[in-house]
Amino acid sequence: MAGQVFAYIKHAQGVADDSAKELVMAAKKINADAPVTAVVTGSGADLDKVCKDMTAFYKAVWKIDNAALAYPNGEVVRKALVNVLPGDAVVLLPHDTFGMDLGPGLSIKMNSSFIADIVGIEGLDGGALKVIRQEFSGQVSTHVSADISNGAVINVRSGVFQADDSIGGANGQLEDKSAAAGDLSAKRKYLETVQAAVGDVDITKSDVLVSVGRGIEEQDNLELIFELAKAMGADVSCSRPIVDAKWLEKSRQVGTSGQTVKPKVYLALGISGSFQHLGGIKGNPFIVAVNKNSKAPIFQVAEVGVEANIIEFVPELTAAIKG
Numbered sequence: 001m002a003g004q005v006f007a008y009i010k011h012a013q014g015v016a017d018d019s020a021k022e023l024v025m026a027a028k029k030i031n032a033d034a035p036v037t038a039v040v041t042g043s044g045a046d047l048d049k050v051c052k053d054m055t056a057f058y059k060a061v062w063k064i065d066n067a068a069l070a071y072p073n074g075e076v077v078r079k080a081l082v083n084v085l086p087g088d089a090v091v092l093l094p095h096d097t098f099g100m101d102l103g104p105g106l107s108i109k110m111n112s113s114f115i116a117d118i119v120g121i122e123g124l125d126g127g128a129l130k131v132i133r134q135e136f137s138g139q140v141s142t143h144v145s146a147d148i149s150n151g152a153v154i155n156v157r158s159g160v161f162q163a164d165d166s167i168g169g170a171n172g173q174l175e176d177k178s179a180a181a182g183d184l185s186a187k188r189k190y191l192e193t194v195q196a197a198v199g200d201v202d203i204t205k206s207d208v209l210v211s212v213g214r215g216i217e218e219q220d221n222l223e224l225i226f227e228l229a230k231a232m233g234a235d236v237s238c239s240r241p242i243v244d245a246k247w248l249e250k251s252r253q254v255g256t257s258g259q260t261v262k263p264k265v266y267l268a269l270g271i272s273g274s275f276q277h278l279g280g281i282k283g284n285p286f287i288v289a290v291n292k293n294s295k296a297p298i299f300q301v302a303e304v305g306v307e308a309n310i311i312e313f314v315p316e317l318t319a320a321i322k323g
Contacts, residue, residue, distance in 0.1 A: 215270015
């Protein structure tokens, strides 16, 4: 059987990351009846606010307050969690750059299994947990069975477990575990936060985004995307290959290495849907995906999916909107 399930809560400026509610839903797939404990690290008033907010969604919230945790540092957080968590804990983390910094080393320190980038949970089978991962850029789904009898660290892909606000009202118990965290000295230290440059359009504030990927094929075809965006009253964003090709500026890139956006509507055109790209989309927008590859991962998180060549589809959609 699985040990106690914990969810690590990311937050910034007193606001919990969207993954906080998603991890609750993921935990329920492991054991629908078992309580889930949120672990929140940080320092000061912002930490207190996030902990209070999390009591609405988790039966228990563990607070670890330390000045060394004021800024996310995988090395420091890892030390704190190892000292506080039970040895057979099942720990859920968001699968992003910080989660990949924290997760593998944490599983080694805890002597437990590590599963990265899961997109589904099939449930428990004795001491094993059956999960679904994706390989070859989402072309193949793999069913993995992992022994979690000694605990596990599991990185959960953003957006695959849809947050449900109806789970609120948990009235969770807040516990201060700061003293148990021990010495949190580290070799690497936080220096500064460098904000990404904002170009002619700030996509982080856009309600509607028309986002384009490598499916656009040629730079000249971007004209089709801008015409569609104008008809929709939207802004244009993109995935990393478009920026790497220098077809659009970095400030328009959505993803873990680009901008984090929270639109109400997100139209993904010719975008495969890697976890790096999806990691930059927050707030559970209404996602419409158009891709000629029926197995593209983006279809797994889209409310509406269209299997089509965007070069042919976009002009027809633009004409329909204008009409």
